[in-house]
Structure formats: structure tokens, C-alpha cells
Amino acid sequence: MNDRRIWVEVPLADFMDKFSYAVKEQGFSFLCTITGLDEGEYLSFIYHLAGKDGVVLNIKTKALKDKESIKTVTGYFPSAAIYERELIDLLGAKVEGLPEGIRYPLPDDWPAGQYPLRKDWDASVLEKKNG
Amino acid sequence: MDDKDKDVRIPFGPQHPALKEPTSFSVALRGEKIHSIQVRIGYNHRGIEKGCEQRTFIQDLYLLERICGICSHSHSTCYAQAVEEIANLQVPKRALYIRTIIAELERVHSHLLWLGVAGHEIGFDTLLMYTWRDREAVMDLMAEITGNRVNYGINTLGGVRRDISLEQKEQVLKVIAKLEDQTKYYIQVAQEEVTLIQRLSGVGKLSQADAKRLGAVGPTARASEISADVRKDDPYAAYGELDFKVITDNHCDVYGRTLVRMGELLEAYSMIRQALKNMPDGPLSVRAPRKIPVGEALSRYEAPRGEDVHYVKSNGSDKPERVKVRAPTLANTQSISKMLEDRYLADMPIVVAAIDPCFSCTDRMIEVEEQGVMSWEQLRCYSIDWYKKQGVDFGGKKK
Numbered sequence: 001m002n003d004r005r006i007w008v009e010v011p012l013a014d015f016m017d018k019f020s021y022a023v024k025e026q027g028f029s030f031l032c033t034i035t036g037l038d039e040g041e042y043l044s045f046i047y048h049l050a051g052k053d054g055v056v057l058n059i060k061t062k063a064l065k066d067k068e069s070i071k072t073v074t075g076y077f078p079s080a081a082i083y084e085r086e087l088i089d090l091l092g093a094k095v096e097g098l099p100e101g102i103r104y105p106l107p108d109d110w111p112a113g114q115y116p117l118r119k120d121w122d123a124s125v126l127e128k129k130n131g
Numbered sequence: 132m133d134d135k136d137k138d139v140r141i142p143f144g145p146q147h148p149a150l151k152e153p154t155s156f157s158v159a160l161r162g163e164k165i166h167s168i169q170v171r172i173g174y175n176h177r178g179i180e181k182g183c184e185q186r187t188f189i190q191d192l193y194l195l196e197r198i199c200g201i202c203s204h205s206h207s208t209c210y211a212q213a214v215e216e217i218a219n220l221q222v223p224k225r226a227l228y229i230r231t232i233i234a235e236l237e238r239v240h241s242h243l244l245w246l247g248v249a250g251h252e253i254g255f256d257t258l259l260m261y262t263w264r265d266r267e268a269v270m271d272l273m274a275e276i277t278g279n280r281v282n283y284g285i286n287t288l289g290g291v292r293r294d295i296s297l298e299q300k301e302q303v304l305k306v307i308a309k310l311e312d313q314t315k316y317y318i319q320v321a322q323e324e325v326t327l328i329q330r331l332s333g334v335g336k337l338s339q340a341d342a343k344r345l346g347a348v349g350p351t352a353r354a355s356e357i358s359a360d361v362r363k364d365d366p367y368a369a370y371g372e373l374d375f376k377v378i379t380d381n382h383c384d385v386y387g388r389t390l391v392r393m394g395e396l397l398e399a400y401s402m403i404r405q406a407l408k409n410m411p412d413g414p415l416s417v418r419a420p421r422k423i424p425v426g427e428a429l430s431r432y433e434a435p436r437g438e439d440v441h442y443v444k445s446n447g448s449d450k451p452e453r454v455k456v457r458a459p460t461l462a463n464t465q466s467i468s469k470m471l472e473d474r475y476l477a478d479m480p481i482v483v484a485a486i487d488p489c490f491s492c493t494d495r496m497i498e499v500e501e502q503g504v505m506s507w508e509q510l511r512c513y514s515i516d517w518y519k520k521q522g523v524d525f526g527g528k529k530k
Contacts, residue, residue, distance in 0.1 A: 033457035035442045054365025079346030105173030
């Protein structure tokens with residue numbers, strides 16, 4: 001185990017409070033990235049926040065797939081926009097409050113409703129497209 | 132007519148937007164000056180993260196190494212560290228030192244490459260010729276030590292695959308002594324050559340506050356007075372035992388980014404010497420299990436372009452549940468718009484080049500083109516059959 005890593009999981013309803021506390025009160029001032037995971041009924045999101053002395057706080061929260069949405073953290077980190085767009089494109093996450101912008105990383109003509117990082121997705125949809 | 136109607140919109144890329152990788156900028160111009168800019172990346176998406184879930188842990192090491200041709204050791208080490216943490220493997224010290232030596236040699240060839248590209252973008256092609264000639268010596272060293280000029284394949288889960296012999300050690304010392312002299316000369320040029328100073332100073336400004344706000348990493352952040360370096364802040368491999376400085380600069384522009392990278396070259400030579408001197412004897416690797424126990428880990432690595440982040444989750448099988456990569460260029464891309472705001476269009480190539488972008492890292496993809504020799508379907512069937520013969524079945528459907 002790496003003693004410079006902290007792993008916590010918080011319910012979706014409390015997430016913004018806890019996130020805000022970590023950023024504003026505990027000095028976790030750099031968002032390394034956001035990891036999205038397909039865990040069956042839920043989509044999970046891990047926010048990797050770096051603080052002082054190389055400590056990384058990994059805050060995880062879960063949202064019901066296709067039903068619940070997470071709130072954007074671009075208010076704290078404008079750089080989070082691209083990580084959140086990646087979650088939308090690759091996992092079909094719903095992000096509330098994310099400013100409009102260009103999609104990332106999939107092509108503009110990518111078929112709607114196809115989320116490549118979901119566990120039940122395979123590349124057959126592309127094979128049809130490519131003939 | 133409102134202000135927006137006065138804008139002239141120019142597409143910049145996706146083909147060869149001042150560098151040989153695809154990305155697209157939509158630039159709104161007012162006269163000669165850039166009013167706003169939109170960056171579109173993703174042209175290179177290869178689905179490597181998805182690919183990792185369908186391959187074994189050890190296969191992924193080689194796949195992830197191929198994210199990038201320049202900082203391949205960065206990705207493979209970052210991933211190996213995460214897996215080793217989950218499996219609780221104690222990597223032998225000698226292996227950690229070898230990883231560090233390769234990492235710093237990689238930084239040397241990457242920074243020399245950047246210096247050449249930067250010279251080229253401002254019409255200083257002599258610098259390109261000089262630095263790329265010097266870089267070649269590092270590439271030869273890499274081929275000598277690892278067997279490959281790029282995608283070195285030195286890492287394995289649990290250590291490294293090759294040792295550094297006494298002769299190789301001598302050879303490395305000889306080459307870096309020469310490179311150090313050359314680098315000192317380039318630093319002198321950067322400090323005295325008026326054309327270079329004037330062309331780079333004040334261009335691509337990024338204040339410390341903006342760099343923090345936009346999440347810049349690596350030399351881009353350090354040239355904006357942010358003393359952040361994973362090697363120092365969150366030491367890995369043998370960095371905790373080496374004596375080195377984090378190079379920062381207060382110019383906050385392309386000139387500062389040039390000085391930071393040059394300073395880092397000198398630090399890299401010093402680190403390589405220390406690592407070669409202090410490298411203990413001992414085994415090169417410990418055996419990694421085929422099935423990695425349930426767990427997750429976040430690994431950070433200071434790649435030549437900045438902080439590289441890998442998250443790995445294992446479900447107890449021989450294939451990872453999830454591999455997530457955040458390459459430094461993705462973090463730095465977001466500051467490009469700020470650097471170019473209200474600047475001349477002519478500054479764009481050097482400003483874009485100054486973050487040392489690597490879009491293939493950022494997009495993590497493999498492009499498969501129909502060549503006319505083999506159709507998509509033929510190629511697919513060929514690869515499925517090839518892997519089946521190696522005993523690997525991805526469960527792909529045959530049409």
C-alpha cells in the first residue's frame with residue numbers, strides 16, 4: 001500500500017460538500033483527473049485530488065446509470081471540463097451544470113447512445129459502420 | 132454589426148497544425164490578433180483503455196507503452212507501478228535505479244527533440260539540426276541498453292528485463308559528458324542570442340494564477356513559477372535517493388519554457404550519473420502473479436511533458452477491470468487558449484509547440500486505415516487468428 005494515497009467513498013447527495021471541504025479546507029488544490037467506472041447498475045466516479053507532500057485523495061461517488069447525474073466540478077477546477085466531457089462520451093455519464101463546448105474525445109458523427117467504456121459495449125457497432 | 136460579426140474564423144488543422152499530429156483549432160481573428168480559440172482533440176482516439184480491459188496485465192504493459200513513441204517508458208512505468216502496488220510486489224532496488232536511468236535518458240531525448248522543434252517553429256533550423264544530431268546519440272544509447280530506439284520494453288511487472296553492464300555504463304557516461312557540453316552551449320545561445328530571446332519573450336504568456344487554475348503540468352507549469360514535480364513531491368523509482376533541483380522560471384512565457392527544459396537537461400545528466408554510481412547490485416525483478424489480487428491504485432509519474440497519471444483496478448482475474456490514463460498533454464491543452472488570447476496569429480505555431488504537445492498520448496488510440504492491400508475485415512480476421520494461435524482469445528465475432 002502507498003501511504004500517500006487516501007481512498008474514500010461518499011454518497012452522491014453529500015459529494016459536493018465533501019469535495020468542497022477537501023478542496024477549500026484541506027488544501028487538495030490540484031485535480032489530477034476523474035476516472036469513470038461502469039459497475040453494473042451504477043456508474044462510479046473517482047476524483048483524484050493532489051495535495052501537499054504528494055498525498056492524493058481519491059474521492060469516489062456512485063450514480064445510478066442513466067438515471068442520476070453528477071454535478072460539474074468546473075466551478076472549482078475549470079480544467080475538469082475536458083475530464084467530464086470524456087465521462088459523458090465514453091461512459092454516458094450525466095453531468096449537471098457543465099458549460100457547453102466541443103465534445104471529447106469521440107468523433108462528431110459517433111452514433112448516439114453508444115458508450116464504449118461500458119462493460120456491455122463491444123465494437124460491433126463500428127464494424128457495421130466501416131463495412 | 133456586433134463585435135462577433137467582425138471575427139474571421141480560421142481553421143487550423145487537423146492536418147499538420149504546426150506539428151505532425153492531428154488536432155484542430157478554430158481561431159477567431161480580429162485583424163491580426165486572436166480573439167478566441169476553440170481546441171478540438173480526439174482525432175487519434177484508439178480505444179486503448181477499452182483494449183486494456185480485454186488483455187492480460189502483462190500484455191497491457193506493452194500496449195500502454197505504445198501510447199506514445201517519445202514518452203513510452205513513462206506510460207509503461209506508471210502502469211507497472213500501479214499494478215505492483217496492487218499486487219504488493221517489492222521491486223528490487225537495482226530495477227528501480229535502471230527505470231530511473233532510462234526515464235532520465237528519455238527526458239533528455241524528449242527535451243532535445245522539443246528544442247529542435249521549437250527552433251524549427253521560429254525559423255532557427257540550425258538549432259534543429261544540432262539538437263536532433265545530439266538526440267541521436269541518446270537514441271543509440273537506448274538501442275544499446277534496451278534493444279530498441281523507441282518503445283524500449285525494459286519494464287516488466289515486478290522489475291526490469293535487462294541489466295546495464297559495466298561497458299554500457301561507461302558508454303552512457305561518455306555520451307552524457309558530451310551532451311552536457313552541448314547543452315551548456317545551447318543555454319549560452321538562449322541567453323545571448325538576441326533574435327531567439329526577442330522571438331520567444333512575452334509570447335504565450337501564462338501567469339502563475341492561470342497555470343494553477345487551468346491545471347497546467349510539467350515544464351509548462353514550472354515556467355509559470357509553479358514548483359510542482361512528481362519526482363520531488365511524490366517520489367517513485369529511485370528519485371527519493373537522488374539529489375536534484377526542480378527547475379522553475381518566472382518568465383511565464385515560451386522563453387521561460389525553453390529555459391526550464393534546458394535546465395532540466397542538466398539536472399537529468401546529474402541524476403543519470405548519480406544513479407549509475409549508486410546503483411546497487413542485486414536481482415532485476417520479482418515474479419509477478421498472472422492473476423492480480425482485487426484492488427486499485429493510482430500511480431503518478433513525471434513524464435518529460437508533465438505529470439502522467441494511471442489508475443488501475445483489478446477484479447482478481449488476469450485482466451484489469453479498468454485502466455485509466457491521463458497524459459500530461461491533456462492537462463496542458465487547456466491552457467493553450469489562454470496563452471494565445473489577444474496574441475498575433477503568427478505566434479500560434481510556437482505557442483502550441485511550447486507545451487510540447489503529444490496528442491497521441493492524449494487521445495490514446497490506434498488508427499487503422501484501409502490500405503487496399505487488406506480490407507478492414509481481412510485485417511481483423513488476420514489479427515484474431517494471429518492472436519488465437521498465440522493462445523489469446525478476445526471473444527471477437529467472426530463474420
